[in-house]
Amino acid sequence: MIHKFDAVILGAGAAGLMCAIEAGKRGRRVAVLERANRAGKKILISGGGRCNFTNLHCRPEHFYSANPHFAKSALARYEPSDFIALVEKYHIAYHEKTLGQLFCDRSAQDIVEMLETESRAAGVQIVLNSEIHEIRRADGFIVGTESGDFHAPVLVVATGGLSIPKLGATSLGYDIARQFGMEIRETKPALVPLVLNETDRKQYCDLAGVSAEVEVSTNGSSFREKLLITHRGLSGPAILQISTHWRGQSSIRIDLAPGRDATFVVRNAKERNTTAARSALQEFLPKRLATRWLDLHAPKAWTNRALEELERAVHEWVVEPAGTEGYEKAEVTVGGVDTDELSSKTMESRNLAGLFFIGEVVDVTGHLGGFNFQWAWASGAAAGRAL
Ligand SMILES: Cc1cc2nc3c(=O)[nH]c(=O)nc-3n(C[C@H](O)[C@H](O)[C@H](O)COP(=O)(O)OP(=O)(O)OC[C@H]3O[C@@H](n4cnc5c(N)ncnc54)[C@H](O)[C@@H]3O)c2cc1C
Numbered sequence: 068m069i070h071k072f073d074a075v076i077l078g079a080g081a082a083g084l085m086c087a088i089e090a091g092k093r094g095r096r097v098a099v100l101e102r103a104n105r106a107g108k109k110i111l112i113s114g115g116g117r118c119n120f121t122n123l124h125c126r127p128e129h130f131y132s133a134n135p136h137f138a139k140s141a142l143a144r145y146e147p148s149d150f151i152a153l154v155e156k157y158h159i160a161y162h163e164k165t166l167g168q169l170f171c172d173r174s175a176q177d178i179v180e181m182l183e184t185e186s187r188a189a190g191v192q193i194v195l196n197s198e199i200h201e202i203r204r205a206d207g208f209i210v211g212t213e214s215g216d217f218h219a220p221v222l223v224v225a226t227g228g229l230s231i232p233k234l235g236a237t238s239l240g241y242d243i244a245r246q247f248g249m250e251i252r253e254t255k256p257a258l259v260p261l262v263l264n265e266t267d268r269k270q271y272c273d274l275a276g277v278s279a280e281v282e283v284s285t286n287g288s289s290f291r292e293k294l295l296i297t298h299r300g301l302s303g304p305a306i307l308q309i310s311t312h313w314r315g316q317s318s319i320r321i322d323l324a325p326g327r328d329a330t331f332v333v334r335n336a337k338e339r340n341t342t343a344a345r346s347a348l349q350e351f352l353p354k355r356l357a358t359r360w361l362d363l364h365a366p367k368a369w370t371n372r373a374l375e376e377l378e379r380a381v382h383e384w385v386v387e388p389a390g391t392e393g394y395e396k397a398e399v400t401v402g403g404v405d406t407d408e409l410s411s412k413t414m415e416s417r418n419l420a421g422l423f424f425i426g427e428v429v430d431v432t433g434h435l436g437g438f439n440f441q442w443a444w445a446s447g448a449a450a451g452r453a454l
Contacts (some may be wrong), residue, residue, distance in 0.1 A: 068215035072098045072192075074454045075210050076223040076394075077239065079193050081443035082426025083225030084182040086167060089451025091189025098217055100210060103235040107179035109227065110402060112234070115380040115438070118152065118175035121147040121444070123167035131177055132431045133252055133394040138442060140415070147441060157181045163217030166358075168436045191454070198339045202243055207421060218427035221421045221454055223414075225447065228400025230256060236394070240428035241403070247419050250405035252430040257311040259353040260302035261319070261388040268337040270363060273299055277356050281305055282325040288312040288338060291325055291394075296356070306437050310391060322357035323360070324351045327380040330374045338368035339452035360384070399439055403430040413453035424449045 076083045079101035087097045088415070099106075110118055113284055119314040122129070125147050127139045153171070156160060159181060160172035171177050186193060194214070207220035227239035237375055241251050263271065275298045282291040285303045295303030309319060323329070329347060336343035341361065348357035364380050366373040391397070404424045416422040425446040433439040 069209075070098065070215055070217045072096045072217060072219040073114065074098075074221040074223060075100060075208065075217045075219040076208070076225055077199065077243075078225035078227060079103075079195075080225060080227050080426065081107065081110055081182075081440055082227075082447040083223070084186060085444050086223055086225060086423075086425055086451040086454075087191040087193075088185045088189050089184070089235030089448050090454040091191045092188065093452070093454070095415050095454050097189075098219070099191060099193045100199060100200070100212060100217065100322075101193060101199055104195055104257075106183060106193055106195070108234045109231065110179050110182075110440075111175050111304075112231075113175055114170050114437075116175055116315055117170040117172075118178045119164070119168045119170050119437040119440070119443045120161075120178055121150050121169050122243055123163065123169065123439045125438055129434045129436075130442065131159055131401060132406055132430050133405060133431075134406045136413050138431045138445075140411045141445040141449040142396055142441070143451075144243075144446040149436075149448075150441070150444050153181065153185070154178070157184070163357045166436060178361065190300075199239060204245065209295060223423040223450055223454070224428060225406075225425050226428055228403065229254060229394045230259075230397040232394060232401055244408070244424065244428075245405045247416070247422060249416065252402040252405050253402050254402035256394045256399075257401040257432055258307040258398035258435050259310045259391040259393065260297055261300045261306055261310055261313065262392060263300040264387055267386055268299065271296055271359065272300070274355055274359060277353050278303055278410075279323065279352050279356060280325070282320055282322040284308045284322075285309055285319045286312050287329045294321065300394070300431045301386070302437055307398065308347075311432070313391075313436075315390065318385050318387045321386065322382045323348075323382065323384055324381050327351055328379045329376070332373070333377075334374055339374070341365065347380070373386065376387065379450045398435070399432055401430075401432045403428050406430050412449065415453065416451040425450045 073095040076099045078101045125428045126297035158176045203209040208222035210217040224240045274296045276294040290308040292304035426443040
């Protein structure tokens with residue numbers, strides 16, 4: 068059985084749905100083929116279930132790509148205000164949590180329902196539980212599935228990255244790119260918790276759940292946000308951000324007291340001792356972390372010189388992670404379809420007319436904080452308007 072459409076989109080995630088809505092609104096007959104049993108599963112778990120759907124301060128500098136200019140055009144033509152207008156049209160309550168990050172007040176489900184309603188209104192057909200067997204070229208594209216062949220002059224690949232395989236992530240998007248001779252930039256998990264080496268794990272991981280505001284740096288990049296100790300290592304926004312820059316084997320520097328004179332209180336205490344040092348550290352660290360850290364970095368004496376050394380150590384706690392938690396826990400995948408292969412205006416392949424790639428499958432990755440969804444909306448809209 069052959070189903071004929073103007074466009075077939077693979078993946079009913081953030082980018083695929085946005086693309087389908089934009090194309091449907093322009094009168095295109097669109098089918099979205101989704102492997103999972105419901106659309107937008109990753110949106111549902113995003114932002115701790117509240118979906119950090121965009122960022123007010125979104126700029127091209129918030130994205131990594133081999134070509135840092137590639138994302139500019141799409142981001143300029145679909146801005147955070149465009150998505151906010153859609154959210155407000157559906158009376159979805161939201162708030163700014165921090166640093167321009169917008170979250171739903173209630174649930175990420177509001178965003179998925181909004182996208183589903185928009186899709187229906189635009190006449191989009193979403194086909195769930197679709198196992199895709201093959202892609203063939205024949206006067207356009209034929210997508211072979213268990214429920215028959217889908218034929219269209221246009222094929223949009225919106226299958227996302229490799230993170231969270233249990234939610235349905237597959238390598239299909241990269242496989243299709245390879246099938247048509249396109250280059251892929253090396254992929255790796257990003258925005259991912261780090262696993263500490265065995266020594267550090269023994270020393271800190273019983274403090275799982277403890278968090279602190281820190282500045283972390285590696286390979287010339289740094290982020291000032293929260294760090295969270297986990298059962299196997301470190302997480303929290305600061306660590307997720309720096310994980311994208313961390314290359315195995317390198318160390319990460321953690322400033323436990325950014326911008327503070329950490330030992331001021333001890334230096335000026337009537338009696339310089341461990342109690343004074345602990346209460347100094349507790350000004351900026353939770354009690355359990357302050358105590359543990361001091362136990363492990365106790366000054367040998369209470370001289371000015373020893374306190375200078377303590378001050379330096381507080382600002383430069385060096386950890387050498389054993390690895391990352393991998394795609395199982397990564398929020399995103401860096402790398403992907405090489406942007407040199409695509410038009411930055413439409414996301415269409417430069418060499419194969421009718422083939423588009425959008426969202427996370429493309430070599431464009433955002434910082435933590437709503438930027439990845441903004442890329443999915445913007446690249447989806449760019450392609451949807453070009454179909
Ligand atoms: C835990 C977690 C929390 C996150 N929180 C945020 C956040 O708050 N803010 C933010 O900006 N970003 C967040 N992200 C990142 C964000 O979810 C992604 O960047 C975004 O969803 C990418 O959109 P996409 O449409 O490209 O891919 P996806 O949303 O992943 O959609 C791809 C779709 O393709 C389908 N698919 C895959 N393979 C096949 C196949 N073979 N056949 C058919 N269908 C297939 C998948 O099932 C999926 O529905 C989070 C990610 C995770 C994992």
